[in-house]
Amino acid sequence: MDRTARMSEKYISRSPAIAARRLGDEMLIMSAADSTLFSLNPVATCIWQAADGRTPLSQIVERHVCTEFEIDPEEAYRDAAGFVEELAQHGILRISDDPEPEGPAAGEMP
């Protein structure tokens, strides 16, 4: 993947202000902010679960999406960036230009 083409890395973390549970191979997430319910497909679930605030989005896509789902890296990154933006708008994911400090990741799944 050509990382130089991007302005900067994105770091994503799960907001604690959500309710979430795995249902089969999908993830159900409800936003506390607006009570919107989301059902994430297996690819989106992979990104969601890897959102620890410390791993760059590009690495999450490379490690978890491209390898497991055999998707073109550039296309996968574009889709992932759009997906995380949408979830961030609903207060479900947090996006930062910098990694979070070491410690327990927010919104850790049981």
Place this chain on the structure above:
Amino acid sequence: MSLMQEMNARALSLGVPLSAHVDLTYRCNERCEHCYLDHDDKGEMSTAEIRELLEEMAEAGVLFLTLSGGEPLLRRDCFEIIGHARSLLFHVKLKTNGVLIREQEAARLRALGLEQIQISVYSHRPEIHDAITKLPGSLQRTLAAIRFLQSQGLKVTVANVLMRGNLRDSEAVQKLATGMGARYALDPTITPMMSGDRSVLRLRIPAKDLSDVFRNPALVGDAEEFCAPPAPVDERMMEGIPCSAGHTACYISPYGDLFPCVQFPLPCGNVRREKFLDIWRDSPQLAEVRSIRGKNLPTCSSCAHLGSCTRCPGLAYMEGNMRGPSSADCEKSFVRTGVVTAGMKARGLSDLAILVQIQTQPLAAAV
């Protein structure tokens, strides 16, 4: 199909308990005249037991968690339990009378990330509300709690249980709720006590008044649609399940007993002796509940209301047969549409004679 319906269908096909209701205690600081519980503590689960139960339920797939009682805030560990539930990413709804909630408690609940709070208000008039709760000053304290919670940005639903003593106050309670920015939910269901004592049913509102409620657009929305005759029974209705009880939902008492629903006192196991998921998967009682389809109901399968009746299998169980009709729901279906139910016919003319007096025209047409 909405996403919520899709999710429920998926949970049903996977056998996942998507929602659970846990009563933390049966103790209460009110003594509501219609309450179906006794309020003694017969050995509630400890904090550690409840924490473990929540972990097991999260593992089993429960997302929607209702914490209730009794009055749950009488437990000193209530905030700790809510906090643990939120750390496990449950969607938490708290049912409370609000009497113990002041500014500080409201802020604490907000900080814990509680999604929804339901508070019962019986009347806008203290003399009526307080007479039902038997706690002087309770309306004032409950309304103050709603304001504290609303000021914290929490979502409050005002539940208005309708009984003989407060049925004229429903519209005023609705206005009061919406005026405070809360949602309003009307409930005309009075349930027999868990012990089987049916004396509280005397408080149910008379059918004539229920008819007025069902035809009041302010309370039910489109009254014409709400009271429309039932759609013809089809294959889907015959193969349908009665409700989510035991299929994607369950209830757990303060003593760890698991039931299909808070209104369905069929003991299925105890989480103090067995893992939650083991009971959920292996209980013969739950298997029996899950085996029932519309076509298996000896009386209701021949009823015109099969597809639209709110038939509660728990109320039917309390009347002696979980596959039988629930007389309260028969009455609702009849009062709503004027079409006689199979359950009413099966019980004979004594019921009908009473109802003829209040719904002469529709009943005559239906018969």
